[in-house]
Amino acid sequence: MIARPQQYTNVSSLPPFPEGWYFVATLEAVQKAGLIQRTWMGDEIVIWSDAAGQICIARSICPHLGSDLGPEAGGKIVGGRLVCPFHGFEFEASGQCVATPFGAPARSAKLDLFEVREVEGLIFGWWGLGGRPSQWQLPDVPGTGDDWTDLQIRTIRFAGHPQETSENSVDIAHLSFIHGYHNVANEAPVLIDGPRLESRFGFSTTRKIAKFAKLTLHVSATAHVVGLGYSFVEFQERSIGIDARLWVLATPVDGTLIDLSIVSRMRALHAPKRPIAGLSFLPRRMRAPIINKFIADLQIRDVQQDEIIWSRKHYVPRPRLVHTDGEILKYRAYCTQFYADEPRCESSRP
Ligand code: FES
Ligand SMILES: [Fe+2]
Known part of the structure; x- marks a missing residue:
């Protein structure tokens, strides 16, 4: 990532977050890091993948008592589940809380998710107007064989x-x-x-x-x-x-x-x-x-x-x-x- 000095500011009267699919991370980066946190579309999000390869993109807010879930706050992936750093609630890639150190979790304890799409090892999340579900999909890319270089x-x-x-x-x-x-x-x-x-x-x-x-x-x-x-x-x-x-x-x-x-x-x-x-x-x-x-x-x-x-x-x-x-x-x-x-x-x- 190359961050430029911010002495120049683009001035746009356009709304800042148009609806669509937006890049989050490469699958390789997610697999390597385990848990990634990003500021994305004005939200703090976390991304991880479970052992079966299911990718989760969620708002980085625990539904229990609001802890941040990113790695800097202490969030981590254990056995494919995201573990909150505050009281240890565990979340599957479906977003559902499936275990706590104290007893059965409330069924309503779910992460706030974004829809996920992967294209050629690139992971995208859907950002819908008013939070609405995806209105269209990204197309598949025509296949590449072994004679194509890595991304x-x-x-x-x-x-x-x-x-x-x-x-x-x-x-x-x-x-x-x-x-x-x-x-x-x-x-x-x-x-x-x-x-x-x-x-x-x-x-x-x-x-x-x-x-x-x-x-x-x-x-x-x-x-x-x-x-x-x-x-x-x-x-x-x-x-x-x-x-x-x-x-x-x-x-x-x-x-x-x-x-x-x-x-x-x-x-x-x-x-x-x-x-x-x-x-x-x-x-x-x-x-x-x-x-x-x-x-x-x-x-x-x-x-x-x-x-x-x-x-x-x-x-x-x-x-x-x-x-x-x-x-x-x-x-x-x-x-x-x-x-x-x-x-x-x-x-x-x-
Ligand atoms: S705030 Fe996450 S487990 Fe309590
Ligand atoms: Fe150009």
Whole structure:
């Protein structure tokens, strides 16, 4: 986690917690730590997994007499149960209190839970308007085989809003101006289907690689935005044959700060479609890791460039757009469904 100095404050008139699925932690991190506590969507929550693999996300408040349940207060996992540090009540991953050191627990002693969804080892919790249950699900991701790398994850924290970070999926003009891409173009109209939005665009980019060569990539990208906390982007580099996947997960922390987690995974490059200048003298097995690192660094660099803008910008409700701005107004109409008392967005799929 990289925390930025907070001398700059994003000013947003948008409600801070739009409805949706928001990233909590990786399954690996939960299994390693046993019990994790987070400030998430303005709440203190705890996350753990029992021996059968059931994951629990709960408000970090004991229903007995209100103790905090996080590890710093002394909460711990024993035999797959969360044990409260105050009087030792024990909770199963279902949220039910099943034992106390003093006698049978009240049946009403239950943790306040959030619905859980796991996608590719990434754990999400549902945050519903007024506490209502999930209104839609995150889609499964097309399977990845053994030739895909492990997930690489990096999180940055700054003053921002998930609607503003996700807006970059349709703001194709910024790709050339901030990130220096060329030949940027929409490859299809933006599609909206309830909580899902799909944006397809292409671009080329030339970068130095491994100090001794330049590499030009020609990329087709499809961004699947599913609510404002979850964007999944498929990248296909056409000239060499690189496949990469990227998740951009924006999670409000406390109403001002957001955690932006960038998760990436790439398919190992066995047989490049064209020679890669400067790398041809290397054994084939060494080329893929160099290119994979190159792609990962490129994604992180892009987000760092965006963050400088995001963390200092104001939300402009009536933007003065030009025709090259892409479909920002369509995106903003889509976003209204995630706030209270707003009409649902109609499907634009044929
Ligand atoms: S407050 Fe948790 S067991 Fe009493
Ligand atoms: Fe960007």
